[in-house]
Amino acid sequence: xxxxxxxxxxxxxxxxxxxxxxxxxxxxxxxxxxxxxxxxxxxxxxxxxxxxxxxxxxxxxxxxxxxxxxxxxxxxxxxxxxxxxxxxxxxxxxxxxxxxxxxxxxxxxxxxxxxxxxxxxxxxxxxxxxxxxxxxxxxxxxxxxxxxxxxxxxxxxxxxxxxxxxxxxxxxxxxxxxxxxxxxxxxxxxxxxxxxxxxxxxxxxxxxxxxxxxxxxxxxxxxxxxxxxxxxxxxxxxxxxxxxxxxxxxxxxxxxxxxxxxxxxxxxxxxxxxxxxxxxxxxxxxxxxxxxxxxxxxxxxxxxxxxxxxxxxxxxxxxxxxxxxxxxxxxxxxxxxxxxxxxxxxxxxxxxxxxxxxxxxxxxxxxxxxxxxxx
Amino acid sequence: xxxxxxxxxxxxxxxxxxxxxxxxxxxxxxxxxxxxxxxxxxxxxxxxxxxxxxxxxxxxxxxxxxxxxxxxxxxxxxxxxxxxxxxxxxxxxxxxxxxxxxxxxxxxxxxxxxxxxxxxxxxxxxxxxxxxxxxxxxxxxxxxxxxxxxxxxxxxxxxxxxxxxxxxxxxxxxxxxxxxxxxxxxxxxxxxxxxxxxxxxxxxxxxxxxxxxxxxxxxxxxxxxxxxxxxxxxxxxxxxxxxxxxxxxxxxxxxxxxxxxxxxxxxxxxxxxxxxxxxxxxxxxxxxxxxxxxxxxxxxxxxxxxxxxxxxxxxxxxxxxxxxxxxxxxxxxxxxxxxxxxxxxxxxxxxxxxxxxxxxxxxxxxxxxxxxxxx
Numbered sequence: 001x002x003x004x005x006x007x008x009x010x011x012x013x014x015x016x017x018x019x020x021x022x023x024x025x026x027x028x029x030x031x032x033x034x035x036x037x038x039x040x041x042x043x044x045x046x047x048x049x050x051x052x053x054x055x056x057x058x059x060x061x062x063x064x065x066x067x068x069x070x071x072x073x074x075x076x077x078x079x080x081x082x083x084x085x086x087x088x089x090x091x092x093x094x095x096x097x098x099x100x101x102x103x104x105x106x107x108x109x110x111x112x113x114x115x116x117x118x119x120x121x122x123x124x125x126x127x128x129x130x131x132x133x134x135x136x137x138x139x140x141x142x143x144x145x146x147x148x149x150x151x152x153x154x155x156x157x158x159x160x161x162x163x164x165x166x167x168x169x170x171x172x173x174x175x176x177x178x179x180x181x182x183x184x185x186x187x188x189x190x191x192x193x194x195x196x197x198x199x200x201x202x203x204x205x206x207x208x209x210x211x212x213x214x215x216x217x218x219x220x221x222x223x224x225x226x227x228x229x230x231x232x233x234x235x236x237x238x239x240x241x242x243x244x245x246x247x248x249x250x251x252x253x254x255x256x257x258x259x260x261x262x263x264x265x266x267x268x269x270x271x272x273x274x275x276x277x278x279x280x281x282x283x284x285x286x287x288x289x290x291x292x293x294x295x296x297x298x299x300x301x302x303x304x305x306x307x308x309x310x311x312x313x314x315x316x317x318x319x320x321x322x323x324x325x326x327x328x329x330x331x332x333x334x335x336x337x338x339x340x341x342x343x344x345x346x347x348x349x350x351x352x353x354x355x356x357x358x359x360x361x362x363x364x365x366x367x368x369x370x371x372x373x374x375x
Numbered sequence: 376x377x378x379x380x381x382x383x384x385x386x387x388x389x390x391x392x393x394x395x396x397x398x399x400x401x402x403x404x405x406x407x408x409x410x411x412x413x414x415x416x417x418x419x420x421x422x423x424x425x426x427x428x429x430x431x432x433x434x435x436x437x438x439x440x441x442x443x444x445x446x447x448x449x450x451x452x453x454x455x456x457x458x459x460x461x462x463x464x465x466x467x468x469x470x471x472x473x474x475x476x477x478x479x480x481x482x483x484x485x486x487x488x489x490x491x492x493x494x495x496x497x498x499x500x501x502x503x504x505x506x507x508x509x510x511x512x513x514x515x516x517x518x519x520x521x522x523x524x525x526x527x528x529x530x531x532x533x534x535x536x537x538x539x540x541x542x543x544x545x546x547x548x549x550x551x552x553x554x555x556x557x558x559x560x561x562x563x564x565x566x567x568x569x570x571x572x573x574x575x576x577x578x579x580x581x582x583x584x585x586x587x588x589x590x591x592x593x594x595x596x597x598x599x600x601x602x603x604x605x606x607x608x609x610x611x612x613x614x615x616x617x618x619x620x621x622x623x624x625x626x627x628x629x630x631x632x633x634x635x636x637x638x639x640x641x642x643x644x645x646x647x648x649x650x651x652x653x654x655x656x657x658x659x660x661x662x663x664x665x666x667x668x669x670x671x672x673x674x675x676x677x678x679x680x681x682x683x684x685x686x687x688x689x690x691x692x693x694x695x696x697x698x699x700x701x702x703x704x705x706x707x708x709x710x711x712x713x714x715x716x717x718x719x720x721x722x723x724x725x726x727x728x729x730x731x732x733x734x735x736x737x738x739x740x741x742x743x744x745x746x747x748x749x750x
Contacts (some may be wrong), residue, residue: 039474039480040462040585045692045712086749087415094746098413103739105414112733157438210415210747317420335710336727337420344419351726352711358487364478371469374586375462 010070012162015064017279020056020308030055036365044359046333050311051356057284057309058174063314064207065284066174068350070343071274072099072106073267076142076354077185078151083224084188086211087177089142089245092184093126099342100131106180106342113347115178122160123266137163139266140225146192146263147225157261157269162272171283176353178286179274180343181267184210187318190294191229192224192263194324197234197297207290207319207339215225231262256301264298271295279309284353288346289316289338300328311353314338314345387537390544391462392654394431395431395683408437411740421708425686426731432659432684433549438658439732441457441549443490445718446542446649447474447481448642449499451517452560453526457598459563461586466518467559468501474557474717475506481717488725490553495542496621497535498641512538514641521567521602532636532644539648544656551728552653552660553659554667555718556642559567559585564692565669567599567638569699571608572629572672582665582694606637620668628636631676639673646670659728662690664713668699673702686728689713689720 021027035041042048054063074096080089083147098104099119102111110117120135121128125142128134139160143151152160171177183189187209194205202224206217228234260269274293275285287296287310299306314334315322325332333349367374396402405427410416417423420592429438449471455464473479474494477486485492495510496503500517503509514535518526527535546552558564562584569580577599581592603609635644647670650660662671662685674681690697700707708724741748 037480038470038478039715043585043692043713043715044480045714047711047713088747088750094744095413098739098744098746101739101744103413103737103744105419105734105738108733108737109730111737112729210418237576285554312608317418333711336422336708338418338422339420340414348727348730352723354487355484355723358483361482362478362483362486363480364473364476369469369473369476369478371473372463372466375463 001330004045012158012165014161014165014276014303015280016311017276017303017305018282019305022056026056026059026061027052029061033061033360036367037363037373038366038369039108047352047356047359050353051360053308053311054284054353054357057282059282063173063360065067065176065354067172068113068176068178069171070106070110070115070117070180071120072117072180072182072343073120073122073270074182075266076125077183077189077265078143078145079147079223080185080189081145082147084220084223085184085209086155086216087184087238089125089184092182093124093128095182096121096124096128096134099111100133104342105340105344109344109347113350115347115350120270122270137270143265146189146231147223148230150231150240150262151189151264152261152266156263157257157264160266161273161335164270165277168274168283169281171278171281173282175283176286177274177278177283178343178346179271179292180288180346181291181341183265183267186265186267186291187219188223189263189265189268190291191220191299191320192227193259193294194320195224195228196259196263197256197301198324198327202228205320209318225312227263233259233262254301256298260298268295272299275299275306275310276303279306285310286349287312288343289341290318290321291312291341292346293321297324297328311349312350316345384421387533387540389536389540389651390621390655392651392678392680392684393657394680399650400633401431401433401434401436402427404436408735411742412738413741413744413746418543422727422731422734426735428683428686429659429728429732433657437736439549439736440551440729442547443551443553444546445485445490445492445553445555445722446495447492447555447557447569447718448495448497448645449557450641450712452558452564452640453518453520454563454598455521455560456466456520457522459598460559460584461591462559464500464559467557468499469501469505471496471499471509475508476680477715480650480715480719481722484719484722488722490722490725495645497645512645518640521564521606522598523605525606525637526639527563527636527641529636532632532639535641535644536648539645540652543649543652543658546653546656546658549655550658551725552649552658553718553721554649554660554720555663556646556666556716558640558642561640561666563595563598564638564640564643565666566595566632567602568673569695570603571634571638572631572676573699573702577603580695584693603637606634608634608637629676631673635673643670647674650674650681650685651678654681660685661721661724662687663718664689664716665693665696666716667721668696672699672703686724688724691720709713711749
């Protein structure tokens with residue numbers, strides 16, 4: 001990959017999510033609807049916030065989850081050559097087969113949640129047999145080892161973004177998009193993204209992933225440090241002059257898309273696109289754990305209008321995740337010590353979205369139920 | 376009520392939950408089953424713990440939730456005469472009608488969770504019209520004002536316990552019992568129970584309830600302090616010599632059943648019985664918020680064998696609740712700022728129990744799926 005200056009914006013045209021007015025008449029109507037329900041004011045806590053968010057996303061006072069669509073993006077990572085995972089790279093393709101056969105955690109959870117599951121080959125380093133629930137969007141057979149240079153070219157990044165946008169934009173408006181991922185090595189990619197975007201030292205951004213010991217975690221932090229140096233990424237996401245991805249004139253201080261090309265993965269890039277695409281179709285996006293948060297952080301850095309469309313499902317047991325959520329100003333719905341990925345945490349939050357909609361739609365009011373309000 | 380010494384044990388015979396062996400062959404079998412699943416070890420976090428707990432409760436390696444039964448216990452509280460709630464007492468009966476008509480939060484949530492809802496009149500201060508989903512177990516038309524003396528007699532307490540036991544014991548073994556309550560004034564009762572059992576000062580045990588202002592919370596703390604003094608309850612639950620409820624020779628330091636008669640409520644007493652009854656039938660009990668925790672704390676104080684049968688659903692926004700859970704050594708599943716009662720938090724946790732069962736039953740193993748295990 002060249003270090004010549006590159007075009008400031010991605011070649012792909014990214015849609016803009018419709019603006020959401022937190023202070024407008026729809027927000028006021030939903031607040032009034034909650035206040036009239038037979039319960040003390042505010043006593044449904046985060047479900048009331050969630051109901052308001054869904055109403056604003058769907059632009060209707062009584063939101064609903066008409067369908068839930070799970071999209072698991074799978075890709076391989078050249079950085080596994082650095083020994084950052086206790087599992088062999090072949091597991092990515094094997095787990096894709098497991099997703100499709102119905103035996104993985106996300107397969108079981110999607111089935112019981114009445115959600116459709118589709119797997120997207122964003123860049124698995126194996127030829128995957130065709131399957132009606134597998135979408136072939138392979139950009140390449142895994143990224144390059146980002147400890148030695150950029151993970152992908154800008155063209156590859158933009159192709160991944162465009163494929164993701166198309167997947168998200170194709171969703172019906174009252175759909176919940178449940179985002180998951182699979183890719184041996186991808187906690188290292190997410191950690192490098194976190195370090196580049198937040199400016200925190202690599203050691204604060206790495207966790208045990210699928211089960212590294214302490215020495216493995218230290219090695220992983222070293223790999224992230226090397227990746228930042230090799231890719232000329234400074235703390236806080238400032239991209240050194242001349243780096244692939246460039247720094248567009250109009251951009252905020254962080255060149256998130258440059259970071260994505262440098263140390264990202266194809267599944268992460270495609271999730272970024274899917275978030276933007278889904279939001280542009282007024283679909284709520286349920287963000288899973290550490291890897292999905294990496295995609296969300298990149299997307300939010302260049303498209304702040306995405307923010308009201310995201311529901312952060314859970315705080316992962318992957319050590320840096322809770323801190324990253326806090327830095328993003330996010331309070332996740334669940335905290336169950338999950339660290340599996342696949343969208344498992346996201347789909348466990350889905351019943352809460354459905355509950356918020358049901359309560360807003362079906363609860364009686366003080367007046368309709370003949371219940372006395374406060375003295 | 377007399378202050379003569381009373382029989383040390385309740386007149387009602389309470390069943391004993393079957394013992395649960397956390398170190399036995401069943402526990403080992405479940406741990407092995409989780410370890411063989413296609414996921415990094417431990418990566419399903421609290422769901423793995425929950426699956427194990429349900430297996431031990433049901434005494435089978437593959438647990439299931441065959442049915443979910445919501446039981447909402449309703450009763451009135453004489454202490455409302457002290458001005459401890461912003462809502463009039465009539466709301467208890469009005470909300471019972473709302474539960475049965477399908478318009479309350481718990482009605483909506485039960486319906487969408489495929490759970491049966493039954494309301495128990497444990498002591499509502501009104502004649503309730505008959506309804507096929509209403510059980511008449513009224514002990515009295517509300518408790519006496521416990522700021523002036525005991526809330527109920529020992530005989531009334533024991534009748535409430537017995538009614539609760541019968542309701543719990545009648546459940547089929549693979550049922551989840553979702554416990555809820557309704558009773559204007561019952562956060563004051565729960566606060567008094569907390570103060571008596573934990574020894575914390577009243578101010579640390581009261582919250583805003585359905586919406587008191589700061590002055591109201593201070594008044595409520597004063598009412599709790601008066602209730603403890605009038606009923607001769609010392610900090611830490613030691614009941615002063617000769618108090619109704621007595622201190623049985625064999626009892627631990629806390630006379631929880633004495634506390635229950637002194638400052639409890641009929642819905643709380645009946646929930647205590649229902650927990651014990653359900654556990655004796657090997658049914659898991661999902662404990663809701665602050666009031667249900669008061670019942671659980673009493674039940675656990677005199678029947679420690681109940682412990683493995685309880686799942687604590689959520690940490691309430693009622694200020695003292697999180698602290699009480701911590702004192703009980705409990706980590707709740709959810710923390711969503713709810714403070715509604717009715718079993719609303721408990722039923723929101725139900726999908727997590729179902730998910731744990733489904734994962735344990737249906738996930739593939741590394742061997743069956745042909746996925747490579749760790750290097």
